[in-house]
Amino acid sequence: MLLTLSTTMGERPASDLGFLLHKHPERAQSFDVTAGKAHVYYPRADEHDCTVALLLETDPVELARQARQGGSWALGPYVNDRPYVASSLLAVALGKVFRTALAARCEARPELVTRAAPLRIELPAVPHGRDRELPRRLFEPLGWEVEHEVLRDPDRGETRYGRLALRGEHPVSEALNQLYVLLPVLDDAKHYWIGQDEIDKLLRAGGAWLASHPERELISGRYLVHARPLVDEARRRLTGDETDHDDTTETRPLAAQRRAAVLEVLRTTGARSVADLGCGDGKLLRDLLDDTEFGEILGVDVSTRALRIAERTLRLERRSERENRRIRLRQSALTYTDSGLAGYDAAVLMEVIEHLDPERLPALEHAVFGHARPARVVLTTPNSEYNSHYPDLANGMRHPDHRFEFDRAEFAEWTRRVAGTHGYTVTSSGVGEADRRLGQPTQLAVFTRNDLSDRDATP
Template sequence: MHLILKASGVNAGVVSHLLAKNPNNVYDRTDKGVRVRMVYTKASEQETEVLIHAEPDPVDLVRGTPDGYDITQYINDREFVTSSLFCSYIRSALGTALNGKPKEDYVQWVDHAFELELKFGPVASDLPDRVVEELFSCMGYDITVERGESAYSFDLKNRSTVRHITLRGEQTIQQALRQLFLLIPVLDNYKHYFISEDEIDKINRYGEGWLDTHPHKGLIVRRTLHFAELIRTYERQHGALDDRPPRVEQQAEEADSDPNENIGQATSAERADDSSETPVRLNDLRYRAITDIVASLPEKSRIVDMGAGEGKLSARLAYISGVESILAVEPSGQARLRAMERFAKMQDRAGVQAMPEPMLGSLFYFDEQLQHQDVIILCEVIEHIEEYRLSSIMDTILKEYRPQVLLVTTPNKEYNEVYAMEQEQFRHHDHRFEWTREEFIVQCASWAKKGNYDYEIRGIGEDKEGFGQPTQLAMFTRGKEEHV
């Protein structure tokens, strides 16, 4: 993870004094397992270029965390990508520049706009290139976004999801760094620390002089504060955030929504929309469609929620009359713990028909406990699996587990255009593929034929002519000659 800052033109040499780092010395510090270095690659009165590099210890990144028992915590990109971690690592090295308090002889240069070039990356972001460009271009920067080519031995994708960003424009050193310290975590949408009201103070401090007029102020504030209560606190202090976030961001939020919250509760941005209907999250529509189908089935006493995650869907299935057991199968230990907490809160609630049972399991391994269940559900699961592995997984489900009914939901790739997403972009960074409606039909027909199942496909969400609906749902019903 790195940042390259380059200043060109008359008096560019002053930049080293604003950064309070001698070009003739290498800044090299190690603190809490992180090595930070600042090296001047060019240092003259006409051109100054400094490389700021941070190298964390990958083990220290996860040591002492609550989920230390889960090996999957080590499989992440935090060691490499430019994120909120990087900003925290280099903050002390750039404290003088961020605060605008160099030695007295150079105070006059704090407000001087230099011809700057800023390069940083790699950045992992769920925002489309268009939005990334808009975040910086409105502040006077020319922006270049580069992606690397991806060479896989199987059909996955042909370009990287991470990006390297270059900004060029006139700006003061202090303002340029403050903008980066606020916007880099917005791009990555990840905070490695507890988010409190201190984040509002940081927004006020780093956003002074530019954020109030930024066309994506709402997006910046929401992704900085994350939590609804903090966002409401900010709005009470600064007024309502009236710009709607990009649709791709709403999709990411839907993946984290809590089904026990009020369905259709609008955000302030949604309330500002002139639509008279209360918006409902797509995630809620998926859960509602699945629970409606399950409730209508003649045989539904035994249910398996595969890839149950934190148990959000399983919690809803628990209220369906006639359900006697729910296996919430999930490989992640951290997710199962959260599911257990969710289910524990349901103990004394009225209307619960069956308490979901968290269960360690994976689609990649056969488990005889999953045989001959009434319903198996794969809600937004298959797109997280390499496409070439799906055939054997579906063989196991339809030929070995033999449920009466199998429900599968997955994104409709064609609908991504409605969300103004780029052609090769997926709705979630962990998706391995996304299918068009025709591709999904072909796959379902093949699976049903091999397993002797009937199937039907329907859509979930708003229907747009030419694009269909955002989610595809397939219902597989066991053939009559196989039905016991």
């Protein structure tokens, strides 16, 4: 499987693409991925033109073990199109190899992240099934000029595959996220088990454009392999209707349980001003804004794309003037000190730290606990021990962009060290259905600054 992305980068040297992708143009790199190896190299990288290639080399033995990919006939696991045709295998490789670019992060050239660049993407073989117009219906509404040439068999005529070329001006991160979602949609299949977390992946990668896409229903259905409960929930979240029809903890999505747990901590501690650091799609901000107990709310994210999604989630244009005065959105990197984040009763780091490279954690610790110093910090992160409940995770972690995940002992050691270093006390608990041996899926820590009065510090 091969994918190439080419650009002239407009007014900048085209080779700056290497900064956005975090892959040096002068080196070829290889990565272990599901069912094989992914290779990244640059056929051309100079001042005027730059092309990066992602080549996925599949392991036929591993593919044969995934018998469902070959169909129901006896030789299906051994004779199939998986090694050659763009599919969820390529999407997972894209997510692992370019995870920082997908997350719209580039500390070396932050000004490039949101800048649209002239791009050309080529895939020599993509499936379209019986609908040869499907690639156009998926990509043209997103602003791409689509070239789709149906491939022909000398004996049987037209096949259900085609050569696909896309041209357009887009930020690189947006283009990659669109491919991450739409490659499995074209194939109408996935090579791994689909669970609740798949909705989060879909909304994280497609939230900025999927809600208004004319093929939203087809995309959601195929991406979630037509699992009706997942498709229905994705539709509710895309349209802003996340009503819980059953309030028992066991039936609520883990993301909703996390938000409820964080909100309970904030309410119990009496916080009036709250900064959601790494606010992502803005679901927690919406919950905070809906509760008049929180008088000042700040949403912070390094990604302008995430802030646009959060703004859409909040529907500020439908809010009252008083509500709009209570909330602000701000772009900021949590690994740098920012005085605009100081002075809050509470800061929330919900599912944030695992997206940082471990060597960048001390910078976040200093920026949040050492410089901003909120009265309290409420932090959640996955419990890696619980991942055995999800046997088909694509890269062994909950999300392709996770750089690490703490087990319970590692998390306890880290929280104690951070609290002791920066003058906080810490208590820990969990969120989600408990396993007697493995704990709960989400770990939660509440840091309280030592200089608070005894009354204020009481949970």
